[in-house]
Amino acid sequence: MKNKGLSKVDLIFESIDVREVLTKAFAMTSEEIIQQILESGLKGRGGAGFPTGLKWKYTAAEKEPEKYIVCNADEGEPGTFKDREILDKVSYKVYGGMAIAGKAMGAKKGFIYLRGEYRFLLPQLYVELHKFHKLIREIGYDFNIEYRMGSGAYICGEESALFESIEGFRGEPRNKPPYPTTSGLFYKPTSINNVETLVTAIMIMKMGGAEYVKLGTKDSRGSKVFSISGDTPIPGIFELELGMGVQEFVNEFGDGDTKAVQVGGASGFCVPRKKFGETMIGFEGVPTGGSMKLFNSSRSMYNVLHNYLEFFTEESCGQCTPCRVGCQQLLLGIEKVKKGEAKSTYLNELVKLADTMKVASKCGLGQSVGNAFRSIVENFREEVIY
Amino acid sequence: MYHTGNLVKDLAEKHGRKRESLMPILQDIVRKYNYLTDDAMVDVATELDISAAEVYGTASFYTFLDTKPRGKNIIRVCKTITCSMKGKNDIINSIEDILKIKVGETTPDKMFTLLETNCIGWCHKAPAILINDMPYTDLTPETVIDVIKGYMRK
Numbered sequence: 324m325k326n327k328g329l330s331k332v333d334l335i336f337e338s339i340d341v342r343e344v345l346t347k348a349f350a351m352t353s354e355e356i357i358q359q360i361l362e363s364g365l366k367g368r369g370g371a372g373f374p375t376g377l378k379w380k381y382t383a384a385e386k387e388p389e390k391y392i393v394c395n396a397d398e399g400e401p402g403t404f405k406d407r408e409i410l411d412k413v414s415y416k417v418y419g420g421m422a423i424a425g426k427a428m429g430a431k432k433g434f435i436y437l438r439g440e441y442r443f444l445l446p447q448l449y450v451e452l453h454k455f456h457k458l459i460r461e462i463g464y465d466f467n468i469e470y471r472m473g474s475g476a477y478i479c480g481e482e483s484a485l486f487e488s489i490e491g492f493r494g495e496p497r498n499k500p501p502y503p504t505t506s507g508l509f510y511k512p513t514s515i516n517n518v519e520t521l522v523t524a525i526m527i528m529k530m531g532g533a534e535y536v537k538l539g540t541k542d543s544r545g546s547k548v549f550s551i552s553g554d555t556p557i558p559g560i561f562e563l564e565l566g567m568g569v570q571e572f573v574n575e576f577g578d579g580d581t582k583a584v585q586v587g588g589a590s591g592f593c594v595p596r597k598k599f600g601e602t603m604i605g606f607e608g609v610p611t612g613g614s615m616k617l618f619n620s621s622r623s624m625y626n627v628l629h630n631y632l633e634f635f636t637e638e639s640c641g642q643c644t645p646c647r648v649g650c651q652q653l654l655l656g657i658e659k660v661k662k663g664e665a666k667s668t669y670l671n672e673l674v675k676l677a678d679t680m681k682v683a684s685k686c687g688l689g690q691s692v693g694n695a696f697r698s699i700v701e702n703f704r705e706e707v708i709y
Numbered sequence: 710m711y712h713t714g715n716l717v718k719d720l721a722e723k724h725g726r727k728r729e730s731l732m733p734i735l736q737d738i739v740r741k742y743n744y745l746t747d748d749a750m751v752d753v754a755t756e757l758d759i760s761a762a763e764v765y766g767t768a769s770f771y772t773f774l775d776t777k778p779r780g781k782n783i784i785r786v787c788k789t790i791t792c793s794m795k796g797k798n799d800i801i802n803s804i805e806d807i808l809k810i811k812v813g814e815t816t817p818d819k820m821f822t823l824l825e826t827n828c829i830g831w832c833h834k835a836p837a838i839l840i841n842d843m844p845y846t847d848l849t850p851e852t853v854i855d856v857i858k859g860y861m862r863k
Contacts, residue, residue, distance in 0.1 A: 440844075443844060472736055473771075474774050493767055494771070630788075638827060
């Protein structure tokens, strides 16, 4: 495990000549574009980390004439706010990334699903979108983007729940397979990518996959925008090269008293101080969609866990039993242990329940509740009990 | 209560009468009237030629598509971890004091509804609230009163 330390990068927010990059990309074949993305090693920046090049390749391979590019801007993971900043500052690069994805996969239509909490951005996003549509016409290419709004449901960030929502239904995840690349929005082949992934894709087209791959590590190529909050003197949005350890991160962003870092939001992992040195941030260690929350010694990790479980209990769509009932029981369970109504060994039963949810839940929400639960209960057992 | 008049018809003209028109139509009604009445949902069902249960079933899934009466200005205080750590309760106390209502309630003049909500994406500027579509961040128990007073004057 090679630790590259912490270094700041400026790719996502850098201003670029989109016309130039698009003209270059549109002159390439679908295979050539996908080859660049595959070469770059880019993995999805929403959190799940599926290789973007493969997603594009699978969607491109579908024979169906109607395909869609969907930009997932339903950024709801607690502690994540980088997609809002990206849309606020460089939405033209998001649109450009979608058009390149469209060219690569033979899709003429794109949708951006924006969370309702970000509706205030919409007027300026439309101004940029009109400019983009004009530019696309001038280049002589056919690609159209529309916005669809969310209405306050975390689960709609799950790709198939997002499709259901756009189609006018409750945001309840579908069974997989089939995966979106074969049957996505309106049951057509769909590539659904995170906001940052699409901007990274346009930067890869600008600089070349072979150049981008030099950034980061073997499992985590490139750079990533981090949303940093909690007990830090410098909360905010920072683009950093991948390949740093939690210790370097804490040295830069901690307040000198950091006892834990929650990497990847409520559905991510809690890293305690004693593991800072050995834990990498990225796919070789703890992956993150960008959310990094620091907690100092004044914070009760019971309160943190309780807050997360309340969050999941409310945001579970309720469709599958392991998640719906599991979230409720985990929450009730830690309350009982805290009040002394259940023995501390009851926590072991709750960990088993969280593990069951991981294998039995239908989608990523229920499957990942156990991440935070296990890592907080295991590392801060005393705080959860007493 | 409100009467939608021709609004639902106009929205169906604007967004279409397909199933995927449902969310944009409901969102526009809520933007105008703050919540969905039973009558409004039945109107939408008629326009889209689907069951009213389908409309209610969809609306009730989404936190922002309220089916209970709400005030003109909906205040949503973020209660997720960072805002909670950075003084969310003090913000709520301030708002409760000035509006004389508790979380979940609406002022008698129907001007304000106070609610809590999950992460709104302003953790680096916590505590944060939304009033209708607008975020207000880096709040203190004092500054939030100025924000609310601004809405009282509108």
